[in-house]
Amino acid sequence: RHRFWETQPVGQFRDLGDTSLPEGPIEAPTPLSDVRRDPYNLPAQYEWTTCDIDDDHTCTEVYNLLTQNYVEDDENMFRFNYSMEFLRWALRPPGYFKSWHIGVRAKASQKLVAFITGVPARIRVRDDVVKWRRSTFLCVHKKLRSKRLAPVMIKEVTRRVHLENIWQASYTAGVVIPTPISTCRYWHRSLNPKKLIDVGFSRLGARMTMSRTVKLYKLPESTVTKGFRKMELRDVPAVTRLLKEYLRQFAVAPDFDQDDVEHWLLPLENVVDSYLVESPETHEITDFCSFYTLPSSILNNPNYSLLKAAYSYYNVSTKTPLQQLMNDALIVAKKNDYDVFNALDVMQNESFLKELKFGPGDGHLHYYLYNYRIRKALHPSELGLVLL
Ligand code: YNC
Ligand code: MG
Structure with a gap:
């Protein structure tokens, strides 16, 4: 039973496989004047706050809440440690709304105890481009869990999204709720196998020694593709064209314009890295790869406190084989001291993961749409969308 999610306009488990239901929005927009004006009620000891993440003090509070209470792995060995620069990047894309950066404080102590956010995005589902909200960073302090605070926070952010006349949302989660549009898996490529084994992230394979393992994952010193270089501001128009054309083939994908590409893909130190291939002859931009930086705290290890992880983001190959392009991405990540390179099995990633x-x-990562029905779950390779 999902006491909350069964009341929401999302695909319901009981409707799975019912081909008589139409694809698309589940509920029509209501007139804006019908959207509730007042915030939802919180338990009496708590109050809503809008978090101004431009402000260093507030951003630090958010950072601390998430670093101590956000997503952990199943065995509670690692916890995401999004940096402050990352949070500012993720929460301030073109056209963002401050009112969607929502916190909950304890009235007496003014301590920040919960957080939820949305950012605007245009996402295409098959032929339908809609304004969406992308949702992340839902977090409730460990001491306040299982008190049904999360549904109130989701309703409140939904209300504020409706006030901007937006009626759909996309989000990902590790838990199964009604109803995933697709279920993906993370794959991990060791860059620093010794550390990964020491901290319990991976295990020494059967019949393997440490030195054979280190040798197995060794990468060349420099990239092999001619014309491979870091993306620069002047590349934004070409990268936008390349990406737009490439993402067309997927059932669900973002609809990026140049401003989005500048924000989401232009390199930002310790946040997002993008490389491209410029043909040495024609100077045409033919290929593109990118990853974002999301370290995890290593809980309870005497020698290490942080795992430096790169996450595969958007990659486009037209001339360079995707496998070679991604190998170059691994090489630059290794050079920049990442311990592991992670990738979902979305887009064409399956073609290079094993090789x-x-x-x-x-773990699995489930993709969801709010107020939008898809008749049949998608294969991960039909997804052209990576959420942070
Ligand atoms: C989750 N991750 O099923 P039912 S991902 C959505 N996403 O409801 P309570 C979740 N719903 O099943 P707790 C969820 N996790 O009874 C739980 N739920 O219908 C549902 N963890 O609430 C759950 N961050 O307050 C149940 O649970 C109800 O105290 C139970 O709080 C949950 O950001 C949570 O994993 C996740 O901080 C806050 O466990 C807490 O356990 C926590 O009793 C660690 O809640 C951090 C963590 C989640 C990361 C993420 C995506 C969020 C998407 C939110 C949905 C947005 C919908 C779109 C809005 C519409 C806009 C428009 C238009
Ligand atoms: Mg709760």
Whole structure:
């Protein structure tokens, strides 16, 4: 039973496989004047706050809440540690709304105890481009769990999204709720196998020694593709064209314009890295790859406190084979001291994962749409969308 999610306009488990239901919005927009004006009620000891993440003090509070209470792996060995620069990047894309950065404080102590956010995005589902909200960073302090605070926060952010005349949302989660449009898996490519084994992220394979393992994952010193270089501001128009054309083939994908590409893909130190291939002859931009930086805190290890992880983001190959392009991405990540390179099995990633020595992880990532029905779950390779 899902006491909350069964009341929401999302695909319901009981409707799975019912081909008589139409694809598309589940509920029509209501007139804006019918959207509730007042915030939802919180338990009496708590109050809503809008988090101004431009403000260093507030941003630090958000950072601390998430670093101590956000997503952990199943065995509670690692916890995401999004940096402040990352949070500012993720929460301030073109056209963002401050009112969608929502916190909950304890009235007496003014301590920040919960957080939820949305950012605007245009996402295409098959032929339908809609304004969406992308949702992340839902977090409730560990001491306040299982008190049904999350549904109130989701309703409140939904209300504020409706006030901007937006009626759809996309989000991902590790938990199964009604109803995933697709279920993906993370794959991991060791860059620093010794550290990964020391901290319990991976295990020494059967019949393997440490030195053979280190040798197995060794990468060349420099990239092999001619014309491979970091993306620059002047590349924004070409990268936008390349990406637009490439993302067409997927059932669900963002609809990026140049401003989005500048924000989401232009390199930003320790946040997002993008490389491209410029043909040495024609100077045409033919290929593109990118990853974002999301470290995890290593809980309870005497020697290490942080795992430096790169996450595969958007990659486009037209001339360079995707496998070679991604191998170059691994090489630059290794050079920049990342411990592991992670990738979902979305887009065409399955074509290189095994060959480049990625191993499957044990967690799943489920993709969801709010107020939008898809008749049949999608294969991960039909997804052209990576959420942070
Ligand atoms: C989750 N991750 O099923 P039912 S991902 C959505 N996403 O409801 P309570 C979730 N719903 O099943 P707790 C969820 N996790 O009874 C739980 N739920 O219908 C549902 N963890 O609430 C759950 N961050 O307050 C149940 O649970 C109800 O105290 C139970 O709080 C949950 O950001 C949570 O994993 C996740 O901080 C806040 O466990 C807490 O356990 C926590 O009793 C660690 O809640 C951090 C963590 C989640 C990361 C993420 C995506 C969020 C998407 C939110 C949905 C947005 C919908 C779109 C809005 C519409 C806009 C328009 C138009
Ligand atoms: Mg709760």
